[in-house]
Amino acid sequence: MNPESECPQLDRATVARLHELDPDGRHGVVRRVLTAFEASLQRMLVQLTAEQHSGRAEVVSSLAHTLKSSSASVGALALAKACAAVEQRLRHATAADLDAQVLLLIRECQFGLRAVRAMLQA
Amino acid sequence: MSLPTAFEDASFATAPEVLLVDDDEVNLMLTALALRERGFLIVEASSGEKALELLRNHAPDIVVLDALMPGLDGFDTCRALRLMPGLDTVPVLMLTGLDDDASITRAYRAGATDFFVKAAQWSLLAGRLQYLLRASRTLIELERSKSKLARAQDLARMGSFDWRRSERGGVGCLVLSPEALRVLNLGLQDRADLRTLLRMVPPDDRRVLLRQLQAVGQHSSVLTVDIPMVLLDGRQRMLHLEAEPEFNEKGQGAGYTGILQDVTDRRAAEDKILELANFDALTGLPNRRQLIWRAERALEQARRLSHQFAVLLIDLDRFKVINDTLGHAAGDEVLVEVGRRLRGCVRHSDQVMEGTLEVTGARSHRALEAIGRLGGDEFLALLPEVADDEDAERVAFRVLEALRQPIFVSGQECFVTASVGLALYPRDGHSVVDLLRNSDVAMYSVKAQGKNASAIYSPQLAGQGREKLEMETALHKAIERNELVLHYQPKVDVRAARMVGAEALMRWQRGGRLVPPGEFIPLAEDTGLIVPLSEWALREAAKQARVWQDAFGFDDSIAVNLPSRLFERSDLVEHIHQCVTAVNVPHRMIQLEITEDNLMQELQNVIPSLHRLNEIGVEISIDDFGTGYSSLAYLTTLPISELKIDRSFVRDLGVTPQSSAVVTAIIALARSLGLRVIAEGVETLRQMDVLHRLGCGVMQGFLFSRAVPSEDLQRWLEQTVLPRKAPWIGVALDGPQGSGGPLVMGRKLRR
Numbered sequence: 012m013n014p015e016s017e018c019p020q021l022d023r024a025t026v027a028r029l030h031e032l033d034p035d036g037r038h039g040v041v042r043r044v045l046t047a048f049e050a051s052l053q054r055m056l057v058q059l060t061a062e063q064h065s066g067r068a069e070v071v072s073s074l075a076h077t078l079k080s081s082s083a084s085v086g087a088l089a090l091a092k093a094c095a096a097v098e099q100r101l102r103h104a105t106a107a108d109l110d111a112q113v114l115l116l117i118r119e120c121q122f123g124l125r126a127v128r129a130m131l132q133a
Numbered sequence: 134m135s136l137p138t139a140f141e142d143a144s145f146a147t148a149p150e151v152l153l154v155d156d157d158e159v160n161l162m163l164t165a166l167a168l169r170e171r172g173f174l175i176v177e178a179s180s181g182e183k184a185l186e187l188l189r190n191h192a193p194d195i196v197v198l199d200a201l202m203p204g205l206d207g208f209d210t211c212r213a214l215r216l217m218p219g220l221d222t223v224p225v226l227m228l229t230g231l232d233d234d235a236s237i238t239r240a241y242r243a244g245a246t247d248f249f250v251k252a253a254q255w256s257l258l259a260g261r262l263q264y265l266l267r268a269s270r271t272l273i274e275l276e277r278s279k280s281k282l283a284r285a286q287d288l289a290r291m292g293s294f295d296w297r298r299s300e301r302g303g304v305g306c307l308v309l310s311p312e313a314l315r316v317l318n319l320g321l322q323d324r325a326d327l328r329t330l331l332r333m334v335p336p337d338d339r340r341v342l343l344r345q346l347q348a349v350g351q352h353s354s355v356l357t358v359d360i361p362m363v364l365l366d367g368r369q370r371m372l373h374l375e376a377e378p379e380f381n382e383k384g385q386g387a388g389y390t391g392i393l394q395d396v397t398d399r400r401a402a403e404d405k406i407l408e409l410a411n412f413d414a415l416t417g418l419p420n421r422r423q424l425i426w427r428a429e430r431a432l433e434q435a436r437r438l439s440h441q442f443a444v445l446l447i448d449l450d451r452f453k454v455i456n457d458t459l460g461h462a463a464g465d466e467v468l469v470e471v472g473r474r475l476r477g478c479v480r481h482s483d484q485v486m487e488g489t490l491e492v493t494g495a496r497s498h499r500a501l502e503a504i505g506r507l508g509g510d511e512f513l514a515l516l517p518e519v520a521d522d523e524d525a526e527r528v529a530f531r532v533l534e535a536l537r538q539p540i541f542v543s544g545q546e547c548f549v550t551a552s553v554g555l556a557l558y559p560r561d562g563h564s565v566v567d568l569l570r571n572s573d574v575a576m577y578s579v580k581a582q583g584k585n586a587s588a589i590y591s592p593q594l595a596g597q598g599r600e601k602l603e604m605e606t607a608l609h610k611a612i613e614r615n616e617l618v619l620h621y622q623p624k625v626d627v628r629a630a631r632m633v634g635a636e637a638l639m640r641w642q643r644g645g646r647l648v649p650p651g652e653f654i655p656l657a658e659d660t661g662l663i664v665p666l667s668e669w670a671l672r673e674a675a676k677q678a679r680v681w682q683d684a685f686g687f688d689d690s691i692a693v694n695l696p697s698r699l700f701e702r703s704d705l706v707e708h709i710h711q712c713v714t715a716v717n718v719p720h721r722m723i724q725l726e727i728t729e730d731n732l733m734q735e736l737q738n739v740i741p742s743l744h745r746l747n748e749i750g751v752e753i754s755i756d757d758f759g760t761g762y763s764s765l766a767y768l769t770t771l772p773i774s775e776l777k778i779d780r781s782f783v784r785d786l787g788v789t790p791q792s793s794a795v796v797t798a799i800i801a802l803a804r805s806l807g808l809r810v811i812a813e814g815v816e817t818l819r820q821m822d823v824l825h826r827l828g829c830g831v832m833q834g835f836l837f838s839r840a841v842p843s844e845d846l847q848r849w850l851e852q853t854v855l856p857r858k859a860p861w862i863g864v865a866l867d868g869p870q871g872s873g874g875p876l877v878m879g880r881k882l883r884r
Contacts, residue, residue, distance in 0.1 A: 028253060032166045040166055048159045076201050076230070080251050081159035098230075 019126040025086030026130070042131065048085045049127045052078075052120055059117050068109050072101040075116060087123040094119075149266050150174040152193040154184040154210065155228070156202040160251075164197070167255030173262065181205030181213075188214055195266055196225045197258075198245070200236045208243040215244040222272065224265040286312040290395035296327070296376075297388040304328055305388065316372070316395050318364045333362045353378040353386035359396065371397045412483075415465055416472030419483075419505035424513050427501045428565040431517040434498035435558050443525035445514035446554040446572035447475065447532055450584040452510035454734055455547060463543040468510065470542070471549060474535040475504040478528055479514055512551075513569075519557065522589055529553045529587035552579035553587035561590045571595070581655070601656065607643060608653055608662055612669055616642050619673050620840035621691070623849070624811060627821055628830045630862045632850060634689040634724065636833065637674045638840040639666065658696060667699050672712045675723060677843050679716035684847060690724040692754055697731040700739035709751055720750035726777070727753065729761035736767060747772035754811075759795055769806060776803045778829065780814025786823045793823060800828045821861055836861055 026041070033040030055078055062071050079094035097112045151173045155161040158179065165175040176193060178184040182205050184196070196214065198207035205213070207227050214220045227240035227248045240248045246269070249261050286292055292313025299305040304327040311321065317333075319325050334342055338361050349356045356376040363369050376391025411423035419427065428444065435442040449471065456464035482500045498517040505513050514532065519525045532553055539546040554576025562568035575590040578597060588594070611617050621635040641648040657663040674691040681687030699705055713720050725746065732739060732755060743753055754775035759782055778799050785792035796812070803810035812824045815834030824832060837859070838849050853859045 025253065029163075032163070032170060032255075044159060044162055044166075047162055051158055073201065073203055077157045077203075079230075081157045084159055084163050084253050 019089070019122040019129075021126050021130055022086030022088045025084070025088070029085065044085060045127050045131050048081060048087075049124065049131065051081060052124045052127065056117060056120050056124070059113055059120065063113050063117075064110060066109060068101045071109060071113055071116070072098050075101070078116075078120070082123060085127070087126060090119045090123040148172050148174045149194040149262075150176065151262065152176045152178060152184060152187060152196045154178045154181065154197065154202070154207070155199040156180055156204075157199070160199070163253070164255070164258070168259060168262070171255070171259040173259070181207065181210030184210055185213055185217075188217055188220060192219050192223060194223070195262060195269070196223060197249075197262070198225060198227050199251075200227050200229045200233070200240060200248075207245075208239050211240070211243040211245050222269070222276075224269040226261065226265060283310075283312050286310075286392075287315060290316055291392055292316045292394075293390070293392050294376075295388065295390045298386065313393055316393060317362075318366055318368070330362075333364060334360055335363060350386070353380070356389060356391065359400070369397075370395050371400045413472075413506040416469050416506050417483075418472050418476065418512075419503050421505070421507045424503070424505040424507065424515060425565060427503060427505075427515055427517075428568070431498055431501045431515060432558060432565055432568075434501075434517065438498075440518050441520070441557050441559070443514075443516040443519045443528075443555060443557045444568050444572050445516070445525065445529055445532065445587075446507075446556075446569070446576045447512040447514060447551050448554075448576050448580070449510035450550045450552055450580070452549070455542075455549070458734060458737075459543050459545065459547070463545075463547075466542045467540055467547060467549060468506070470540045471536065471551075472504070472506060472512070475512055475514065475532060478531040478535055479504055479516065513572075522555075522557065525555050525557060526587065526589070529555055533585065533587065550585035552576050552584050554579060554590065555587060556590040577601075604648075604653065605656055605660055608641070608657060608660070611641055611643070612665060617666070617669060618642060618842065619670060619677065621677070621843055621846045622833055622840040623838050623846060624689075624692075624831055624833050625837045626831050627825055627861065630854065630857065632689070632854065633831060634692065635846065636692040636694075636726065636840070637670060637677070638694070639670055640840075663696055664699065664702070667693070667695050668708055670694075671709055671723065672715075675709075675712040675716050675718060678713075678718045678722040680843065681847070682718060682722075685850065688722075690722050690752065692724040692726045694726045694728075694756065697727060697735035697739055700727065700742040701735065702742075705742055706745045706749060709746070710749065721752065724752045724754055724775075726756040728756045729758050733761055733764065733767075736764075740771070743772050759799055765802075768802075773808065775809040775811060777833075778810065778812040780834075783812050783814045783820055783824070783834070784816075786820045793827065796824065796829070797827050804828070818861060 029041045029044060030036075055074060058074055059071070062074070075094040075097040079091050079098060082088075082094060083091035093115060097116055100112060101109070151168060153161060153165055153168070153175050154177075155164065156179055161177050161179060165177055169175050176187060176191075178187055181198075181202055184198070185205070188196075196211075198210055200207040202210075211225050211227065214223075214225070224246040225244065227236070227243075227245040228251050229236040229240065229248050230251060237248045246265055247261065249258060252258075292315065293310040294313050295308045297306045297308075307325065307327045307330070309317070309319075309325050314321060314323070314325060317325070317330070331339055331343070342358065342360055345358055346356070355378070356374060358374050360372045360374060361369065362372050373394045373396040374391065375394075376389040378386050379388050379390055381387040411420060411426075412418065413420040431442045449467075452464065452467070455467055480499065480502045481504050482502055484500065501515060501517045503515050505515070507513050514528060516525060516528060532551060536549050536551055539548050541547070554572040554574065556562055556568045556572035556575060558568055561571045571590040574594050575588045578594045579586050579588045581597070581601070582588075618640050619637045620640050621637055623632045624634040624636065625631070626633045639650055639654070641653050654663070657666050670693050674693045678687065678691050695705075709720065709723055713723060727739070746753060752774040753772065754777055755773055756777050757779045758776040759779045776799060778796055782792045782795050782799075786796065787793070800810050802808075809831065810829050811831040811833060812820075812829050813833045815821050815824065815832040815836045817836060820834075821832060821836060824830075838846070838853075841849065854862075857863070
């Protein structure tokens with residue numbers, strides 16, 4: 012998959028489950044969740060960017076953990092998977108390649124952000 | 134689509150409240166949404182700190198914690214909330230990652246109720262919450278019912294125990310509930326094994342208990358037993374134990390589970406009930422019911438073993454007098470003391486009660502021996518085995534002896550005597566009822582013969598009882614049938630050789646026989662007939678005074694004997710007044726005699742009458758003087774005119790020196806109190822002579838005349854006294870003759 016050329020998308024099944032929470036859309040649940048996720052991602056990006064070269068593996072791990080479940084919940088499955096991998100890696104290994112992990116997360120966050128925005132616009 | 138709301142069941146009146154704690158906004162929002170959709174009430178917190186802040190003011194039904202959070206994480210939050218008041222049992226669900234085994238263990242350690250792997254499958258989460266809430270509710274109910282049970286057990290002084298048989302023999306393992314420990318006054322830290330508890334049972338009871346436990350254990354049967362125990366603080370308690378056997382999978386008895394209860398109070402109450410039902414509350418002696426029960430048992434035994442048994446009916450003499458004069462409280466004191474003394478007369482046993490007589494051993498009936506109180510002043514001695522009459526009489530004698538010493542009550546000495554009637558099985562009756570009735574007959578025969586003695590029943594006594602009944606009936610009709618007459622005995626001034634008055638004595642002419650007063654006066658007193666009889670006597674005496682006044686100028690008084698109860702009647706004065714005015718003679722022509730005993734017993738009650746009688750001119754003479762217990766202090770103030778020296782002193786005059794000493798004393802007393810003195814029962818010239826020398830000049834007795842019909846008395850005067858033909862006239866008179874002439878009987882004496 013080329014993230015540059017193709018617009019990333021949220022997992023359909025997950026989004027469908029979100030719709031189930033507010034079947035007739037009366038409460039605007041999906042939009043509210045996605046908006047919250049978007050804001051959360053933006054915050055995360057700022058924090059992750061700040062953690063570049065910081066060497067604080069546990070902070071990065073914690074950010075990955077938080078992002079992991081929320082991204083899974085909205086269907087940003089690639090991001091969720093990346094978060095899980097990073098969290099797993101940082102739990103056992105030393106933070107030798109911490110910067111690489113942070114970069115990976117930043118990249119996946121940006122994809123996720125595009126996907127959410129696309130969904131919000133749609 | 135409408136999701137099933139999990140909490141529409143009855144256990145939740147309102148939607149259950151969930152505190153949802155997650156640092157991730159999206160997750161928090163989604164989970165909250167999903168759970169709200171399923172009927173939960175959601176309170177959100179975005180951190181552990183905020184959650185604890187919320188919990189300080191409000192306790193939700195359940196807490197859902199994200200395990201990993203920046204700052205205070207789920208584990209720390211859980212630990213912290215467990216320490217908060219009221220939150221030690223609130224269910225906490227920890228949300229963990231799928232691959233995070235370590236968190237699961239940490240969650241439980243931190244006090245979480247359960248864990249849940251984070252996922253977007255909200256229905257699973259809702260289901261888990263529902264399960265946890267139910268479990269929590271059940272747990273709360275269980276705790277509540279456990280504490281209710283504990284409280285109920287505490288109130289009932291009851292606790293549970295569990296005993297496991299030991300594989301290797303020995304005493305096995307005993308586990309007591311906290312309530313059971315409280316019953317035994319033991320702390321949680323105290324040793325409470327079977328051995329310790331057995332040591333709290335007194336040795337004798339312990340031996341019995343061990344035998345029982347062994348027997349029950351061998352058969353794995355149900356155990357129900359009351360055990361006396363001395364607790365470590367020395368208190369004696371009665372414990373009730375009830376346990377059922379438990380079996381292992383092989384069907385072998387594995388142990389017992391049951392309850393123990395402190396039944397000391399209940400047992401005490403039961404004992405009290407039994408005591409009240411069987412013992413007299415005043416004296417503590419067996420009551421009628423218990424006595425009859427014992428008598429029935431004794432009778433069965435006597436019949437079986439062919440021996441005699443005896444009942445002694447003990448009735449206090451004149452107990453009513455004590456009650457009436459000293460009051461019922463004093464009467465009760467007397468009964469208690471009498472009971473105490475009687476108890477010492479037999480081998481009294483307090484132990485036997487209904488159904489507790491062990492029929493082992495040939496002499497077990499000995500335990501039935503007792504003194505009991507049938508009621509009132511009536512006691513019964515039960516002698517379950519006697520060899521003969523003498524055996525029983527010895528006890529009767531002991532009873533009479535026991536009462537000889539005076540009883541001090543209300544600061545006064547009381548002399549109590551009893552009449553004892555004996556009846557022996559089988560001779561005097563074959564049933565308890567017969568024996569009691571016949572002992573009663575015997576007792577009454579003692580009463581009739583002057584009390585303070587004992588008698589064995591005989592069929593003749595029963596005959597006498599019938600006679601007495603007949604006599605009582607006849608006496609009722611004696612007045613209207615004119616069967617009663619007054620006889621008169623003159624009072625003589627020996628020095629002047631003249632009659633100075635007469636004593637009226639009642640006689641009953643019954644079917645051609647003259648019934649002596651000793652036979653019917655006590656009966657009249659017992660039945661109350663004495664009142665109409667006395668009133669009749671007063672009327673007759675007044676009439677006679679009038680007749681004699683007309684016939685020979687009689688101007689003295691006729692003395693009528695009255696019992697104290699007549700003096701207690703407020704209408705006595707009025708009655709006498711009517712009697713004398715009806716025949717137009719002065720009041721002073723009636724004199725009243727009251728025995729010293731009678732007077733002193735009823736002193737307070739008769740004093741007002743004495744004064745009123747004295748005021749209208751009716752003189753009072755004290756009869757049988759010297760035999761009773763006169764208070765000299767009273768004698769000086771009482772409105773009396775005359776003392777009559779009792780015949781017993783007169784009889785012994787010249788025989789025993791004491792008699793003349795008593796007579797001298799009475800005469801001196803009378804003189805110094807300004808009272809006349811008269812001697813009765815004078816039968817010999819010697820007695821007359823001594824009396825006269827001692828200074829008593831007025832006498833009465835066979836020497837002069839018996840009590841005779843009124844016409845005979847007049848004849849005696851005309852034919853004996855006036856002609857000075859009697860042997861006593863002039864004999865003892867060595868002093869100067871009276872100046873008024875020796876034979877003056879009155880101006881109008883007709884020849």
